[in-house]
Amino acid sequence: MGENDNLIFGTRAVIEAIIxxxxxxxxxxxxxLSNELYHQLRKAIQGTTIxxxxxxxxxxxxxxxxxxxxxxxxxxxxxxxxxxxxLSEVFESGKTPLxxxxxxxxxVRNFGAIARSAECAGVDFIIIxxxxxxxxxxDAIKTSxxxxxxxxxxxxxxxxxxxxxxxxxxxxxxxxxxxxxxLYFNADLAQPTALIMGSEENxxxxxxxxxxxxxxxxPMNGNTASLNVSVATGIILFEAVKQRLQST
Numbered sequence: 001m002g003e004n005d006n007l008i009f010g011t012r013a014v015i016e017a018i019i020x021x022x023x024x025x026x027x028x029x030x031x032x033l034s035n036e037l038y039h040q041l042r043k044a045i046q047g048t049t050i051x052x053x054x055x056x057x058x059x060x061x062x063x064x065x066x067x068x069x070x071x072x073x074x075x076x077x078x079x080x081x082x083x084x085x086x087l088s089e090v091f092e093s094g095k096t097p098l099x100x101x102x103x104x105x106x107x108v109r110n111f112g113a114i115a116r117s118a119e120c121a122g123v124d125f126i127i128i129x130x131x132x133x134x135x136x137x138x139d140a141i142k143t144s145x146x147x148x149x150x151x152x153x154x155x156x157x158x159x160x161x162x163x164x165x166x167x168x169x170x171x172x173x174x175x176x177x178x179x180x181x182x183l184y185f186n187a188d189l190a191q192p193t194a195l196i197m198g199s200e201e202n203x204x205x206x207x208x209x210x211x212x213x214x215x216x217x218x219p220m221n222g223n224t225a226s227l228n229v230s231v232a233t234g235i236i237l238f239e240a241v242k243q244r245l246q247s248t
Contacts, residue, residue: 006137008073009066011037018044023076025135026051030060030070041071049080049130049157078136078148080155083127083162087169090124097171098123098240099194101159103204104132105229111136112143113230114197119147121237127154127162127194163211166194175212176236177203178226184216189240190247197233200226 006025008017014027015037027045029038031054045052060068090097100123105111111134118126133155134140141148156162163173171192176184189195196212198204209215218227218235227235 006075006077007064008075009064009068009071011041011069011071014071014073015041015044017073017075018048018050023079024050025074025076025137026053027074028053028055028060028063028072030055030057033070037069038071049155051131074135074137076136077138077141078153081125081152083125083154083156083165086125086152086154087166087171091169095124096190096244097192097194098189098237098244099125099127099166099171100233100237101127101163101173101194101196101208102133103159103196103208104129104199104202105197106132106134106199108134108137108139109143110134110200110228110230112140112148114233115140115144115151115153116147117230117234117237119144119151121234121241123151123237125152125154127156127159129159130155130157160207160211163194163196163208167211167213172214173212175204175209175215176217176232177209177215178217178220179203180215180217182214182216184218184236185239187214187216188243189236190243193240195233195236195240197229200229 008014027050029052060072063072100118136148167173171194173194174187175196177198196204196208218232
């Protein structure tokens with residue numbers, strides 16, 4: 001895609017794209033809009049998981065000088081799925097689920113690198129929140145070396161509910177962060193597992209930590225406080241690969 005090929009400008013055009021079922025990454029709305037078309041747009045968005053971001057008019061003008069009417073939509077470069085549908089498929093296929101939940105990983109290149117490691121490790125699918133996730137754009141696809149065209153991604157409105165659903169389905173929730181004493185290689189990752197990785201700025205949300213079944217860390221011997229999230233994710237995912245190979 002060219003620079004603007006993945007953008008839709010104007011309220012009516014965005015409404016028609018939603019109704020037509022176009023895969024939309026996010027919609028930028030100018031603050032203070034309150035006309036009839038705006039209300040039609042909000043109605044069209046109801047029941048979808050499309051993220052909305054309210055921004056000043058100046059930001060929209062920086063993106064494009066076209067007649068956007070205060071509304072710009074970004075088309076996604078992948079298709080999003082639902083966790084319930086994919087988890088059922090994994091269990092029905094006889095596989096032991098290995099899932100990855102990303103909590104507010106917003107850096108596009110980190111996300112792409114994580115997707116690449118996840119696909120190589122055989123992760124069944126990645127789960128991200130509707131809001132507070134990296135935009136899956138050309139940079140993410142490139143950094144993933146095309147893995148984002150291979151691995152499935154679920155975008156969920158409420159990660160708390162998704163985590164509870166996974167637990168009820170027999171999937172253990174393993175949260176990786178530095179403020180625990182449990183080392184990652186002592187965890188049993190050969191069983192159905194969903195690994196949570198958090199943002200480098202804020203880590204994993206407390207509400208997700210308290211819902212986890214196990215919290216683990218990577219031991220650090222150097223002076224640097226932490227690893228890049230994509231590197232940390234790769235380390236733990238391939239521990240799961242090793243354990244699963246040893247258990248077969």
